[in-house]
Amino acid sequence: MLSIKNLKASVEDKAILNGIDLEVGAGEVHAIMGPNGSGKSTLAGVLAGREGYDITDGSVTYRGMDLLDMDPEIRAREGVFLAFQYPVEIPGVTNMYLLKAAVNAVRKHRGEAELDAMDFLKLIKEKAALVEMKQEFLYRSVNEGFSGGEKKRNEILQMALLEPTLSILDETDSGLDIDALRVVAEGVNKLRSPDRAIVVVTHYQRLLDYIVPDRVHVLAGGRIIQSGGKELAQELEQKGYGWIEDQAAA
């Protein structure tokens, strides 16, 4: 599904990703952990096509396509979804409007008929119920005045709606209360299927109790310095990152 080879990226001549190798197969859930500033969001941003990065080396293949060669909106329409660590506010644009535009952009790309207002309303209500989001949020401006947790829940709503093939969740669990955490986890688990893949960036083992990952990777200094099964997350929870970083340096 996703194959990252020796990916190097820098921002304003500052190297941030220093050769990432990562294979994510269809049906898999991978967790990426790592200290603050290690490059997790940068990796997510590069995969989604955020501007401002220089890709200095390496390649990314997504379902056989050269991902780095695609515009962000094409990646999105091809099923790449990024749940933002910091969701963006758009004053004056209702959530409903953005979501409808998004769904129809994807449908159009796939050669499907666009949903009309009625069909869309039905769909969005169903998905909002799924993530336990009150309908009033649909009619508010995108993320404007949403609490931190509400913004994250809104990301999951979008994910549920768009049913992406590759979902990248950047610290979607940070700042969530217990109920919201459960909602996020359920949202992700519902998406789990043999033809989809999910990458969750997180700092906490807690999320991984709900979303049990197939693989766990530790990103530090712009490199994946350790990979393992779900037990790696538990070990990190107990010991911190120091021991691996020492190992990697040695």
Next chain:
Amino acid sequence: MSQTERELAPLLKRDYKEGFVTEIDADTLPPGLDESVVRAISEKKHEPAWMLEWRLEAFRRWEAMTLPKWAHIHYPPIDFQAISYYSAPKQKKLLDSLDEVDPKLLETYEKLGIPIDEQKMLAGVKVAVDAVFDSVSVATTFKKTLRDAGVIFCPISEALQEFPDLVRQYLGSVVPSGDNYYAALNSAVFSDGSFVFVPKGVRCPMELSTYFRINEMNTGQFERTLIVAEDDSYVSYLEGCTAPMRDENQLHAAVVELVAMKGAEIKYSTVQNWYPGDEDGRGGIYNFVTKRGACRGQGAKISWTQVETGSAITWKYPSVILEGDDTVGEFYSVALTNNHQQADTGTKMVHVGKNSRSTIISKGISAGKGQNAYRGLVKVLKGADNARNYSQCDSLLMGDECGAHTFPYMEVKNPSATIEHEATTSRIGEDQLFYCRQRGLSEEDAVSMIVNGFCKEVFKELPMEFAVEAQKLLGISLEGAVG
């Protein structure tokens, strides 16, 4: 150039779609302005003697005035002697119906997408169009339906012949002929425009609309619009403007006067997309307009809504004089400046009556090298107990070579007045764009969605049919998000 700007540049480079010239025989006065020109215009229009006197007085005042200077607008001096003050398409006789209008004129309007075919119109939207082509109103549609309701809607030149007393009673009563440089010029040489009169208690059965179009080379367009709403009446009026693409600058100096009597409401909406000049700032319309409304009786209401995307220079302050008690004045504005465009717009709200209220919502969008200035004056006179004003000025910047300037002025002579002012400036964020694109929207759609979101409070004030057009004008395709 920043990343965003480089990305936005091709999107902003929309060509001026209305840039075509209609080949038509025109009856045009040679360039230049003196008393004989004023007399000639009045004569061509078969005006009553008092009207000629009125014009001549305005002309004398204008001659004695000096060109005003404004801090935030820069332009080369205008040679008023190089302009022709009258241009009329040559027609053999007065027209009774659309069938007799030169098909080329109709074609022009069709190209512009302006509905002028009464038959087609009847099937669709209920809008009466009074089209001003250069200086003469070519056709006024729906005249009869309106007459049946008691509403007068016709070219002002016609009104001067058919209802001279009515025109005389109100003309210049809101904007006196010596009000300012351009108003004086307009008073002396205006060639046509619209006249609307809505009698007591009548709700005008349809939206009234005038499309202005400047065609002839080197003609200034000086329309004069007068709208009178008697007690407890209502009228909604839309003015839409286009002009062909030309190298040289064209001058436009209109005057619009609104009179709302007791309990009456006038809603005046403008969608203006005159040629803004090319990317290097060559050509384009100079738009110096005086628009003012008077709420003369208790509870009268006037609201100005404008979407300004065109002209090289726009200088315009639709104002409301809140004379009666409990009167309401509103100003909703979107002004877009791109490339070398300059806009200096704003409003004046003058509170005279008790409990008078005014609301100002101004949205400025600057892109390219565009400069956008908002200037608002809220004046509360001594007797205006409990007057209230709320002003909100928001600026959106696209790129980093453009500018936005906000100048709120207040003069408050009554301590019971409440005045609130809020201002924000924001930049279309790369973050916002990326967020939308990550959800599958094209960059173009994302920009338009964000800009529309920014303008929403103003768009929702426009009549439905025209809100759509306004969005298109901003280079936008947005489906059903307004409302």
